[in-house]
Amino acid sequence: MGCWASAGAQRFKGRGALFLDRDGVVVREVGYLHRPRDVALEVRAAEVVAAYNRTGVPVVLVTNQSGVARGYFGWPDFEAVQARIAGLLAAGGAHLDAVFACGCHADGLGSMAVDDHPWRKPAPGMFLAAAEQMDIDLACSVVVGDRADDLAAGRAAGLPIGLHVATGHGGRKEQVEAAALERPGFQVTLAPDIGGALDLLPRFAEA
Template sequence: MTTTSTRPAVFFDRDGVLNHDAGYLSEASKFKWMEGAREAVKLVNEAGYFAFVVTNQSGVGRGFYEESDVDALHQWMAEELAAVGAHIDAFEYCPDHPEAPIERYRRDSHRRKPGPGMITDLMQRFPVATEKSFLIGDQERDLEAARAAGIRGLLFREGNLATFVRETLKLA
């Protein structure tokens, strides 16, 4: 029998945690990293944790931008992180919204936070040590998603994200 060793994970909300929430952000030119965000991801990498991004992107369902725009922005973020020696293991987003004007995205989705689907999908794809993993979010719906997925949820509202992560990892 082969066992895959598990690793803890940090699930980052995107808007309001990794970057300043500019509302329906889809362009790198409007993206502004949160203070300490790139360093925070690097700290997570160096600690041996998976680093994931889980983000609601109803702007797609609302017709403000395309899924290809979200993918391009995430690729740009990955390149920016690589420049400081950091990486995200996987980006997950949910374009759905129950009131989306675009029909194919108009639905209640278990992947849309506060649903846990993006987190649980990642935990099925990667060997995540659930009991040591946590999510960092800036909204109550992020924390609800974490609880529903069986991991800790931590609220980040302001300050330096690297300092927040460094303190959290000390307690882990």
């Protein structure tokens, strides 16, 4: 299987969501993370997720996982890492409402060798799937990422704003320059880390 999702049955009655990339945003970037012992939350990650949880805003993880396609690890490894992330977030009073992952990549093996899978960012498929399955209003949502592709996927899904963080790959000059290219109807803001998402929380009260 090229994709993985865990969204539960809860629906959010057309509310906007906080969409988060995983590696370099919620957890430290280590390169093809697949061992629970290597998981470390980014500074303020649990604080931010918990703040959104308290206001009833769904928090959705959307992550490309090309390591699955390349054969570096499998979905059971991914699930073990996710369980560790969930445990660390829970210790900070936080939880994810859904997780969507795309394992396909052009350099993948066998049926996983797909270079334009609709779920792989910068394509918007994971955002669209979350909107359909969870009754999320994409026009009132926000995406946080460390790569330009994260923001591009949000823009393609109809989100109005993206937050580019300097953690993970976000400090690289080419990522900053690409992410900062705003388009009509899509605003880009910059922050040192995921903590910058707290400044966007009032937008959800206004929606």
